[in-house]
Amino acid sequence: MITSGYADIIREGLWTNNPGLVQLLGLCPLLAISGTVINALGLGLATIATLLISNTLVSLLREHVRPEIRIPVYVLIIASAVTAIELVMNAWFHGLFLVLGIFIPLIVTNCAIIGRAEAFASRNSVPRAALDGLAMGVGFTGVLVTIGALREIVGQGSLLDNAQLLFGEWGRDLRIEIFPQEHGFLLALLPPGAFLAMGLLIAVKNLIDARLEARPIAAPAAAPETAPTQS
Amino acid sequence: MARLVVRDVVITTLLLGLFAAIGTAVVAWVHAATEARIAENRLQMTRTRVTQVLEGLDYDNDPVTDYHRVSDDRLGGEDLPVWIARRGTEVVGVALSAIAPDGYSGDIHLLVGIDRTGTVRGVRITQHRETPGLGDDIEVERSDWIHDFRGRSLGDPPIERWRVRRDGGVFDQFTGATVTPRAVVRAVRNALLYFEANSEELLALPPPEEDEVLIIDPAVPEIPDHVTPTERLPEAEPPGELLQ
Secondary structure: OOOOOOHHHHHHHHHHOOOOOOOOHHHHHHHHHHOOHHHHHHHHHHHHHHHHHHHHHHHHHHOOOOOHHHHHHHHHHHHHHHHHHHHHHHHOHHHHHHHHHHHOHHHOHHHHHHHHHHHHHHHHHHHHHHHHHHHHHHHOOOOOOHHHHHHHHHHHHHEEEOOOOHOOOHHHHEEOOOOHHHHHHHHHHOOOHHHHHHHHHHHHHHHHHHHHHHHHOOOOOOOOOOOOOOO | HHHHHHHHHHHHHHHHHHHHHHHHHHHHHHHHHHHHHHHHHHHHHHHHHHHOOOOOOOOOOOHHOOOOOOEEHHHEEEEEEEEEEEOOOOOEEEEEEEEEEEEOOOOEEEEEEEOOOOOEEEEEEEEEOOOOOHHHHHOOOOOHHHHHHOOOOOOEOOOHOOOOOHHOOOOOOOOOEEEHHHHHHHHHHHHHHHHHHHHHHHHHHOOOOHOOOOOOOOOOOOOOOOOOHHHHOOHHOOHHHHHH
16 A cells, blocks of 8 residues: 555545445544435535645654554544634534534544544555545545435435535525425435445445456456454 | 654655645635635524514514523523513514423424514524424424414413314324424423513513614524434534534
C-alpha cells in the first residue's frame, strides 16, 4: 500500500476498499441517517471534511508523535475537528444541524476515521494521506447517498426532499416527487429498511466484482485488504 | 534506566498536553467565531414558531424577548417558557409551551398560541419522535391537521368533545395512527385549561426590564424532520436540555 500511486488510492477509497461496503466501518451513522438523500449528503460531507482534516494533520504530525501516545493524539485531532465542524454546521446549516442532531458529534466514533489515521495517514506523506481521506470520505458518502436515495424513493416517493436545509431556499425546488407519499413503503424509512438497502448494495457490489473477475482480461483483482480495527 | 523512563513519561505527558491545548484552542476559536450566528439561528427559529402560533394577533412587541417561565402539570413540564404578545402594555396573547407526555414514542413538544379571550390562534409541534408517514402528520409541513385547532376554545367544542373522533370528539385521527393525535388534542386542551385557570396572572405578566431584553436563552426545541424514533438516541437529549 505504501507504494501505491494516487490512482490506486482513489480506487481503494471509492471501490475496492470502500469504508461502507467493504470495510463495513461507520455503520451506525450509515444506517441511522440514510433516510433521505439530503440527510445522507449532509452527514457525508461532514464526514469527508473530518477525514480530510484528520488524515492531513495525522500525516503532518507523524514524525513528531511518539508511538505510545499516537492513538490519544489521533482521538484529540479527530474530536477537535468534529467539534469545529459541528459548530460551523450549527452556524451556517442550522436546519440540517437540527436534523442530523447527535450524529454529527458521533462522527468522532466513526471507526473509519481513526482507522484511516492509523492504517494510512500515519505512514504516508501529506498529499497521499489527504487524498486517501478524500477518497475514503467520498466513497463513504457515495454509499450513504445511494442508500438514502433508495430509502427515500421507496419510503416516501420523493428525491431530494428538504434540500433547502443544505442549499438554502432555492433548494425547495429540487424536490422530485415520484409518487405521492401515502403510497410509500414505510419499512424503507424505518431502521430495517436501512439494513435491507445496505445488504442489497453489498450484494450488487460483490456481483459486479465477480463479473469483472470472470472476464478474461480482468481489471486488477479486487482483493479487499482486511479492514483495520473493527468495532 | 529509571531516570530515562521518568524522562520519557514527562516528555510524553507534555506532548499529549500540548496537543490537548492546541485542540482546545482551535475549538475555542471556532466557537467564538460561530457563537453569535448560532444564537441568531436559535432566536430566528424561535421567532418563526412563536409568530406562527400568534398569527392574526395585533401586537407591537417582540414576543421572543418577552417571556416568562411557568410550571404546571397541565403543561406537562416545569419552567416552560411562555412568550407574551403585547400591544402597548396590554397582553393580547400568549404562546404557551406544552409537552404531551403520551405520544406514541415519547414526548411531543408543542407551542400553543392563545389570545386573551381564550381562543387558540395556532398550534405547532416543535419536537416529536412519532412514526414517519403515520404520526408525523401533526407537523404543519406534512398535513393541515394542526390548523383544526385554530379558533377553537374550551367552549368550542364543549370540553367533553375535545377528543379525537374515535373517542367521541370532534378532531380527526389519522389512518393508522390514533395515539399521536389523541396526545396532541389532550395537550392543547390541557393548555387551554391551564390558561383559563391562570389567565389573570398570565395577562398581567410584566414586560421585561430594558436590560433583560437581550437574554435570548429559551429557544423552542425544534422539529427533527424525518428522524425516525430509533434514530434519536434518547439519552443524548434529556428533556431538561431540550427546554433549556
